[in-house]
Amino acid sequence: MPSAVTDRSQLPQAGRIVVKVGSSSLTTVGGGISEEALGGLVDQLAAVRNAGVELILVSSGAIAAGLAPLGLARRPRDLARQQAAASVGQGLLMARYTQAFGAHGVTVGQVLLTAEDLIRRQQYANAFRALNRLLNLGVVPIVNENDTVATHEIRFGDNDRLAALVAHLVKADALVLLSDIDSVYTGPPGEGGVRIPRVDSATDLEGVRIGSAGKAGVGTGGMVTKVEAATMAAESGIPALVTSTANAAAALAGEDVGTWFSTRGGRRPVRLLWLAHLATTQGRLVLDDGAVAAVGSGLRSLLPAGITGVDGDFEAGDPVEIADRHGRVVARGLVNYSAQELPRMLGRSTHELALDLGPHYEREVVHIDDLVVV
Secondary structure (H helix, E strand, O other): OOOOOOOHHHHHHOOEEEEEEOHHHOEOOOOOEOHHHHHHHHHHHHHHHHOOOEEEEEEOOHHHHHHOOOOOOOOOOOHHHHHHHHHHHHHHHHHHHHHHHHOOOOOEEEEEEOHHHHHOHHHHHHHHHHHHHHHHOOOEEEEEEOOOOOOHHHOOOOHHHHHHHHHHHOOOOEEEEEEOOOOOEOOOHHHOOOEOOEEOOHHHHOOOOOOOOOOOOOOOOOHHHHHHHHHHHHHOOOOEEEEEHHHHHHHHOOOOOOEEEOOOOOOOOHHHHHHHHOOOOOEEEEEOHHHHHHHHOOOOOEOHHHEEEEEEOOOOOOEEEEEOOOOOEEEEEEOOOOOOOHHHHOOOOHHHHHHHHOHHHOOOOEOHHHEEEO
8 A cells, every 4th residue: 555654744754764875975076985974964864763763774885985995086887896896885885884873872784685686576575574674673774786796687777776676675654865966857957947846647757857877977877767766666655755965854854855756556566666667678579459458458468369579589587578569668577488489379379379389388478467567
């Protein structure tokens, strides 16, 4: 069910909040962690935690913290050096958080996650139990992507989307995304863009020019990923607030700062959130008009009879796009057959396929439980 928090003014009454802070809010011009910035943020978060709110902090900054010790001037582009920087920097980052929160009598715990931890049932359950137990013990979990072992294929890509999935995982009442920008604007403020105080539907963002990663070169997201993450949370029943780290205290006090994304539906399985927003598709299935209508209803599985074309190189279990004959993507799903198996199945009923090829083929191409309309 959706969160009981329906407006930013209710944030002080939230029982459980996920807060995400970006690298640009924690680092110095030289790329290292700013003691002043980190300490100021912790002062505000510890006050909220000590007031009785359960808090999960999703923090970027590990790669940025590892740059200076490795003699790197900027965030590396290649994965191997990113992993090395994360390995060196994660310990430094946690040491600073431990010290800063400890000054307020708050214990913190490190939780490193990969995408697989939130999309595979057993690992998802383990992550939920670990985070829940930490919260029950009064600990503030500090979550980061496990950059040291993550690969390009399974990465979240940025901690904004990770934060949205964590908020869903722990059944948070709200998600607060902090960066160096105080709000979502209709365009660059220097060019006349104005603040968007509230987003209730996708139409509220039509025509809006949203910026990418900043000039500092230490982050990966920018406002685009924050809007995507806030939308992801809102569509799964969790309201989100996008604002600056400087506004953290005001935001958590329920003041009128930032951009509020109101909820637009109930909570969905985290696997479907991943499929809709994060999964890298490996191919495409093209459907006839009848199958498009059936799949688009969100109530029907995809059968081979409605498929007219197959593109890409994928295996059973891979995510694929599902499109109409004009190329418009209508859904995404986890396919039950490989790209080599499907061509001989197109346009045929499952009963016919079972008689011709065996009972293994009397199945949906994409089951409704593994399909999300986009």
